[in-house]
Amino acid sequence: MSTLTDPDTGPRSTVVVPGRRAVRAGRFSGVLRVRTAVVLLVCAVALVLAAAVNMGRGDYPIAITDVLATLFGGGDAGQQLVVLELRLPRTLVGALVGGALAVSGAILQAVARNPLASPDIIGVQWGASAAAVFIIVLGGGAAGVGGAFASLGIPLAALIGGLVASVAVYVLAWRKGIQGFRLVLIGIGIQALLVAAVQWLLTVAQIYQAAQAQVWLNGSLNARSWNEVVPLSIAMLVLVPAALVLVHLLGALRFDDDTARGLGVRVNGARTALLLVSVGLASVATAAAGPIAFIALVTPQIARRLCRVGTPPIGVSLVLGAALTVLSDLIARTALGSVELPVGIVTAVLGAPFLLYLLARTRQEARR
Amino acid sequence: MNAIRVRPPSVQQPAPPRRSLRRRRLIGLAALAAALLLAVLASIAIGTKVIPVNEVFSALVAPTGSENDVVIRSLRIPRTLLGLLVGIALGLAGALVQGFTRNPLGDPGLLGVNAGAAFFVVIGIYVFGVSTLFGYVWFAFAGALVASVVVFAIGTRAPGGATPVSLALAGAAVSFLLQAGTSSMVLLDETSLDAYRFWVVGSLAGRDAAVGGQVVWFILVGTVLALASAPALNALSLGDDVATSLGHSVRRTRVVGVVAITLLAGAATAACGPIAFLGLIVPHVVRVFTGPDHRWLLPAAGLAGAVVLLLADVVGRVVARPGELQVGIVIALIGGPFFIALVRRRKLGAV
Numbered sequence: 001m002s003t004l005t006d007p008d009t010g011p012r013s014t015v016v017v018p019g020r021r022a023v024r025a026g027r028f029s030g031v032l033r034v035r036t037a038v039v040l041l042v043c044a045v046a047l048v049l050a051a052a053v054n055m056g057r058g059d060y061p062i063a064i065t066d067v068l069a070t071l072f073g074g075g076d077a078g079q080q081l082v083v084l085e086l087r088l089p090r091t092l093v094g095a096l097v098g099g100a101l102a103v104s105g106a107i108l109q110a111v112a113r114n115p116l117a118s119p120d121i122i123g124v125q126w127g128a129s130a131a132a133v134f135i136i137v138l139g140g141g142a143a144g145v146g147g148a149f150a151s152l153g154i155p156l157a158a159l160i161g162g163l164v165a166s167v168a169v170y171v172l173a174w175r176k177g178i179q180g181f182r183l184v185l186i187g188i189g190i191q192a193l194l195v196a197a198v199q200w201l202l203t204v205a206q207i208y209q210a211a212q213a214q215v216w217l218n219g220s221l222n223a224r225s226w227n228e229v230v231p232l233s234i235a236m237l238v239l240v241p242a243a244l245v246l247v248h249l250l251g252a253l254r255f256d257d258d259t260a261r262g263l264g265v266r267v268n269g270a271r272t273a274l275l276l277v278s279v280g281l282a283s284v285a286t287a288a289a290g291p292i293a294f295i296a297l298v299t300p301q302i303a304r305r306l307c308r309v310g311t312p313p314i315g316v317s318l319v320l321g322a323a324l325t326v327l328s329d330l331i332a333r334t335a336l337g338s339v340e341l342p343v344g345i346v347t348a349v350l351g352a353p354f355l356l357y358l359l360a361r362t363r364q365e366a367r368r
Numbered sequence: 369m370n371a372i373r374v375r376p377p378s379v380q381q382p383a384p385p386r387r388s389l390r391r392r393r394l395i396g397l398a399a400l401a402a403a404l405l406l407a408v409l410a411s412i413a414i415g416t417k418v419i420p421v422n423e424v425f426s427a428l429v430a431p432t433g434s435e436n437d438v439v440i441r442s443l444r445i446p447r448t449l450l451g452l453l454v455g456i457a458l459g460l461a462g463a464l465v466q467g468f469t470r471n472p473l474g475d476p477g478l479l480g481v482n483a484g485a486a487f488f489v490v491i492g493i494y495v496f497g498v499s500t501l502f503g504y505v506w507f508a509f510a511g512a513l514v515a516s517v518v519v520f521a522i523g524t525r526a527p528g529g530a531t532p533v534s535l536a537l538a539g540a541a542v543s544f545l546l547q548a549g550t551s552s553m554v555l556l557d558e559t560s561l562d563a564y565r566f567w568v569v570g571s572l573a574g575r576d577a578a579v580g581g582q583v584v585w586f587i588l589v590g591t592v593l594a595l596a597s598a599p600a601l602n603a604l605s606l607g608d609d610v611a612t613s614l615g616h617s618v619r620r621t622r623v624v625g626v627v628a629i630t631l632l633a634g635a636a637t638a639a640c641g642p643i644a645f646l647g648l649i650v651p652h653v654v655r656v657f658t659g660p661d662h663r664w665l666l667p668a669a670g671l672a673g674a675v676v677l678l679l680a681d682v683v684g685r686v687v688a689r690p691g692e693l694q695v696g697i698v699i700a701l702i703g704g705p706f707f708i709a710l711v712r713r714r715k716l717g718a719v
Contacts, residue, residue, distance in 0.1 A: 116537075116540075172708055175712060185473070185707075185711040186708055186712075188473065188707070189704045189708040189711065190704065190708070192644060192700045192704045192707070193700055193701065193704035193705075195644070195700065199565075199569045199696070199697065200694070200697050203566055205565075207561065207562050208558075210562070211558055214551070214554060214555055215555060293544065339556065341552060341555070342551075345555075348544050348545070348547065349545065351544065352541040352544045352545045352548075353541070355537055355540055355541035355544070356522065356537070356541045358537060359538055
């Protein structure tokens with residue numbers, strides 16, 4: 001086993017980099033990586049194909065050519081209804097949510113310097129879950145503050161819950177700065193509280209409420225419509241460019257804090273800004289579709305390996321996460337015939353083997 | 369530092385600790401024993417039904433068959449004994465996992481025990497129509513057993529053998545797969561969900577003496593194995609190479625450890641459902657006075673686990689009268705903030 005080209009060893013690897021063409025635009029500059037551009041293109045094609053197949057499959061099958069024709073204004077009335085009102089928005093929500101989760105995970109893994117970090121670690125997904133289940137279970141009979149909270153509706157409540165929980169983790173983890181490992185530990189503590197809250201709510205719920213909550217908790221794209229697409233798109237339009245602008249800090253944050261400071265990065269400020277973007281993306285995604293497992297964890301690592309770079313690439317993670325989620329939703333909708341599974345179950349089943357693959361590759365010593 | 373004198377492994381002992389440390393450990397153990405006695409008494413005397421102390425006493429020494437006597441003798445005493453057993457098991461299992469994986473965040477759930485138990489319980493409900501707590505026990509135990517064997521097998525196949533990272537990754541992967549299966553079943557079948565949502569919280573309520581009788585032997589065997597592996601764990605904490613050179617078989621020690629963890633955590637989960645967090649926190653608390661020596665740490669962790677579980681159960685019976693708050697939830701509500709404070713105070717497991 002040669003460790004020379006092993007991405008796991010990060011900055012210590014002695015990969016020979018041939019001269020790359022620099023791309024400059026005013027104050028900003030970057031490097032053109034042909035491999036990354038190719039991977040990005042392939043992922044984008046995969047996304048479009050997965051989306052087209054997804055819109056064609058179901059109780060009312062439509063050929064892919066007809067799907068594409070309908071999208072560009074053709075098709076008969078029935079096809080227009082099914083594609084434009086039902087399957088297109090659902091597919092878009094899947095793509096946006098998957099992209100948001102993947103970018104969120106990519107940022108978080110780079111900040112925590114831990115390839116196994118994902119947004120559920122910093123409380124976002126369980127905070128959102130606790131709030132959503134609270135609404136589902138107590139929405140009808142809650143009074144006072146609870147009643148006012150219940151009138152928000154599940155997505156908004158989940159958004160607030162995720163943000164509140166992650167702020168709590170951040171504030172508690174702050175001691176003369178933010179340190180990745182401490183953030184993870186505090187996250188585990190907060191997560192235990194929120195899991196207990198969710199489980200308790202499920203025991204006091206009526207059984208039909210518990211079933212509804214269980215679907216939400218697995219992450220589902222069922223019955224998602226244009227109502228979710230619009231706010232998701234707006235949030236992504238703000239947060240993804242922010243992530244792309246901040247991404248140059250990630251390279252410096254791979255080193256230890258003193259080295260990063262030496263490179264002129266305000267370490268705690270950079271971490272805070274990056275975490276904000278990560279939490280924002282994870283929160284809007286979870287609010288729209290529930291806590292879908294594994295996309296945030298697995299996508300950045302796959303993208304990193306495909307592109308052969310040190311830190312998870314943001315752009316490729318975005319498109320790849322979208323493609324994986326749409327593909328998983330296609331499987332979830334059609335695998336068991338008429339019974340529809342939540343998309344999160346499919347992503348978990350697809351994601352677990354990847355963890356085992358990481359296991360076969362891991363040569364890092366444990367953090368003691 | 370004393371030089372390590374190599375003796376035959378059977379009689380090998382570290383140098384005797386300083387007097388003050390020994391005194392601190394003895395005082396700590398005595399305090400734990402006293403706390404355990406109090407917790408047992410509290411668990412018998414305090415409950416959802418308010419019973420005056422003199423009647424509690426008479427129920428213990430001279431039962432007359434009154435309603436209160438029946439409550440205490442047939443409900444509270446078995447429940448207390450079960451709590452004692454399960455608390456000891458979880459405390460020990462937590463200390464063992466942390467010792468074997470050298471991971472301060474080790475938790476009996478790391479080996480997939482909880483996910484395995486849950487998966488098999490739901491199979492029991494969904495496929496076989498099991499509906500009694502008594503019936504769940506064997507399913508849960510089998511699931512815990514299968515999951516931890518699979519995790520250990522995968523973890524040891526990884527390059528470098530069963531390292532802490534490989535075990536954690538294998539445990540996570542297996543747990544996620546099992547959870548996906550569990551979720552699918554409870555989504556497809558409301559009856560399963562209805563039973564599962566109460567089982568998954570972790571509770572001492574509603575278990576009769578028979579459940580305790582089913583698991584007591586597993587916990588006893590697990591406890592013996594755990595305490596017997598204390599010297600080997602001390603050697604392992606110096607690293608695999610040192611442990612080998614001191615005459616310990618690292619492989620055999622790990623296998624014994626996994627068997628002990630599976631028996632303890634599996635039996636506890638089978639009896640009460642998954643009680644998270646107890647096994648994670650308790651070892652950190654007792655290390656404050658025992659230090660890292662497993663010959664002290666293990667017994668102390670067992671005792672402390674029982675104290676915390678019994679007290680949490682009493683709290684759960686009192687705060688939500690006339691109902692109850694399940695002990696698993698009380699432990700998370702108390703343990704979560706405690707753990708956060710611990711992380712903020714010290715450099716816990718920092719690199």
